[in-house]
Amino acid sequence: MEDLIPGLTNDVARECLARVPFIAFPTLCSVCKLWRQELRDPTFHRFRKSTGIAQPVVVVVQSVPDIAQSARPRPVVYRLVIFEPATGVWSSLPPSPDLPFGPPLFCRLAAVGTELVVVGGWEPRNWATTDKVHVYDFLTGEWRRGSPLPDPLRSFFACAAMHGSDKGCRVVYVAGGHDENKNALRSAFAYDVTGDSWKPLPDMARERDECCAVILRGKFLVLGGYSTEAQGMFSRSAEVFDATAGSWGPVEEAVLEKAAWPVTCVAGEDGRMYQCTGKEVIVRLEGGAWATVAELPGEMRLVLNAVAWEGKLMVMGLERSGGSLVANILDMKATTTMTTPASASWRKVEVPPEYQGRLLGVCCLVI
Template sequence: MKDLIPGLTDDVARECLARDPFHAFPTLFSVCKLWQQELRDQTFHRFRKSTGIAQPVVVVVQTVPDIAESAKPRPVVYRLVIFEPATGVWSSLPPSPDLPFGLPLFCRLAAVGTELVVVGGWEPRNWATIDKVNVYDFLTGEWRRGSPLPHPLRSSFAGAAMHDSDKDCRAVYVAGGHDESKNALRSALAYDVASDPWKPLPDMARERDECSAVILRGKFLVLGEYPTEAQGMFSRSAEAFDATAGSWGRVEEAALEEALEGGVWAPVAKLPSEMRLALNVVTWEGKLMVMGLGRSGLLANILDIKATTTMTTPASASWRKVEVPPEYRGRFLGACCLVI
């Protein structure tokens, strides 16, 4: 068997490869099949994380800012940008060849290992609901087309990703939303990122439109409104899908509070004084990044949650301001985070 790097033991060679920054992975991946196998091996990525080499990468859906002076209004174009909290560097992801008119409006992002999954949304030209799925691989630096989202076409749905390398599980879950006739949906689906198929899940107990989702303790938790018998009235609740049991269970409000840090809701921090409106929030490894608007335009700040919870008052929380270059000051419309 060939060595990863001639003249070095594989342990030393792995140390060398692991210390390369994530944006060097496409170059490393193109060297040889042996390096491709190494980069695909979850042991390699667990090693990067255990040694603190792996870094968070925040991926943001953003409008392209119109910084050129022009009398004519330009069409709004949506794109993906990445922010590296460790270095403060902003950059753009290459556009998907399958999306020539920009990123779909209201698409859902899901971070699965070293891959980014973009699901559904509205066609930028005519706002028609689409079923496209596109996957960006940070190892190869390339896009691939995924299996389309099964019908009925849906908007405003909940989505979240499950990644368990020990169980070789890389799945994106989708639930609820509304169809093209604005009917709220109960149906749910799961997408296997590795093998590409979608499969139906059991229906939720309630239709849920304009809903959101998280993975909480290994379960797909969907939160949102559902219509009540009273006309025009809605109620809020949550349901959780247990993949092991293959079924949904209602999450009572009290049980939800108990699941979230011991059953007590408490203020953690006040938003920075200059932020008037919070638009998006993304978390990773004890950090919280809030993106929003202030009097001077777009703002972004990072909070160390672990440090903050040891303080006595929310007002004492220390936010770190993120410098956003002019070319990345388009409006934030969604975000997720990968640790690569």
């Protein structure tokens, strides 16, 4: 067997490679074929996670702020931004050559292993609905085009990713939304990231425009939305797709606490669903009741997005005074329904002026 690093055992060499920050992975992959193969091996990433070396990477669709405050109105341009919670560093993701004007408006983000999948949205220049799929590989630092989202063209659909490297499961699910005539949809699809192929799923029981989704306990849970005949009247119901059974379960009524856009719903690693609502973070308990686990930071007037990873919850929203973008991280492992909500410990995230743009979407990878 060829040595990963001459003069070292492969176990020692593997640990050396594993300790390199993810931002340098493209350089490692370019050194030699053997290193590229090593970084592609699921065992390598399991080792990084088991030893605490792997880092969470939050990816945000964000507008480029007009720091100079130009006198003339400027077209709003969006970009993909990454935030590293471990270091507090913000930076911009390299743009895709196929997206010269930035990512599509209202595109959906999904994290699959070390890859970011960007699905659909509106073309920035003419707001035309797009079916394009773009995949960014954090290992190589390269973009590639994926197979387009099947017809009909859709907007404001639910999207979530299932990832299990041990089982080779790398799937992005899409469901609901509306077509070009503003008809709410029941159809759903699954995208195999490795095979670059889509397959249709059975239709949901109900139309769901502007629905959201999470992967909860290994199943695709589609939340809320509304029908064609009930524009803007959000439902509290949900439907669950079981990939093993290949079918949707019965519609569950009153899953959400409120009939509103469930964009801040996230799945915790404890198998429970959390949501930011009003001035609180709430959790759905066994039996369907919701309980408060934390009060949101007092400086936050409105939560725009939330994302969770390994026992942490990051919320991003508008400041109560001034409307600047603010962000905070909650340790959910130290916060339970037995904790006094007001005593929840939040860590404030510093957001530099150059990253004070509007938010349109978020997801998180652990690399």
